[in-house]
Amino acid sequence: xxxxxxxxxxxxxxxxxxxxxxxxxxxxxxxxxxxxxxxxxxxxxxxxxxxxxxxxxxxxxxxxxxxxxxxxxxxxxxxxxxxxxxxxxxxxxxxxxxxxxxxxxxxxxxxxxxxxxxxxxxxxxxxxxxxxxxxxxxxxxxxxxxxxxxxxxxxxxxxxxxxxxxxxxxxxxxxxxxxxxxxxxxxxxxxxxxxxxxxxxxxxxxx
Numbered sequence: 001x002x003x004x005x006x007x008x009x010x011x012x013x014x015x016x017x018x019x020x021x022x023x024x025x026x027x028x029x030x031x032x033x034x035x036x037x038x039x040x041x042x043x044x045x046x047x048x049x050x051x052x053x054x055x056x057x058x059x060x061x062x063x064x065x066x067x068x069x070x071x072x073x074x075x076x077x078x079x080x081x082x083x084x085x086x087x088x089x090x091x092x093x094x095x096x097x098x099x100x101x102x103x104x105x106x107x108x109x110x111x112x113x114x115x116x117x118x119x120x121x122x123x124x125x126x127x128x129x130x131x132x133x134x135x136x137x138x139x140x141x142x143x144x145x146x147x148x149x150x151x152x153x154x155x156x157x158x159x160x161x162x163x164x165x166x167x168x169x170x171x172x173x174x175x176x177x178x179x180x181x182x183x184x185x186x187x188x189x190x191x192x193x194x195x196x197x198x199x200x201x202x203x204x205x206x207x
Contacts, residue, residue, distance in 0.1 A: 027104070027165050030081035037077060049076040052088055055158070065095035073166040085166050091116070091150035091157040099147045100172045105165035107140040109148070114157030120146035145173065179205040 036042050049071050072085040079085055085105075089097060091114065109118065111132045119129030120140050132138055140146040142164075150157040177187065178201050187198045 027081070027083040027167075032081075034078060035081040047078050051075055052086075055088055055090075063090065063092055065092045066090065066097050068097070072163075072168065079166040082166055083164055085163045085168060087161045087163070089148065089159045089161060091148070091159075093150060093153050093156060095150050097148040098172055098174050099145050100170055101143055101145050102140070102163065102165075102168040102170060103143055105163040105168035106142040107146070107168070108162045109138050109140065110160045110162075111136050112158045112160055114150060114155045115152055116157050116159060117149045117151050118147065120144045175205065178202045 034047075037046065051069060051071055054069065067090040069088040069090070070085070071079070071087065073079040076085075089109075091097070109116075109132075111134055113134060115134070116132045117129065118132055118138050118140075119127055121127050122141075122144060130138060148159065178198075184195045184198045184202075188195045191198070
């Protein structure tokens with residue numbers, strides 16, 4: 001085997017192991033029952049989260065079109081090291097959770113109220129979409145772009161999402177692209193349009 005061929009083979013092997021490592025990446029295992037807070041005693045209150053009580057209370061008279069109530073390690077510190085978290089997704093009629101990704105976890109969505117059109121796009125740019133009713137579940141694979149849309153003009157929707165990470169992370173595509181400092185020319189070239197169009201799109205995220 002020639003030196004150049006050996007280098008190619010070794011590069012392929014290294015690349016394969018790197019991809020496998022990335023694919024299997026997740027929350028690190030912990031060596032204790034749980035991760036206790038830096039200060040203060042630990043009791044049952046530390047393992048209790050009440051942030052979802054708002055779901056069963058009197059609704060707000062002017063709720064936002066879409067709202068995500070999260071129970072990740074940021075809001076619920078005892079989840080740190082437990083590789084699990086939740087989010088409650090509230091949709092007013094004709095509202096959307098825009099295309100986004102979760103870099104550290106898949107998402108398992110369960111529809112509790114109303115109906116949702118959901119979908120994700122794989123790395124071959126194939127769209128998988130489905131209309132969900134109460135009681136239905138749908139899985140969004142880890143790291144893939146996905147969305148949820150309440151197309152009903154009158155009935156709100158509620159879904160609960162479970163994640164295999166204490167901090168799944170969320171990258172919103174519209175916000176990341178049009179509400180950051182990415183150069184307008186770069187975006188215009190990427191979307192095969194002009195700078196004026198990009199600037200008009202950005203206005204919608206600053207108003």
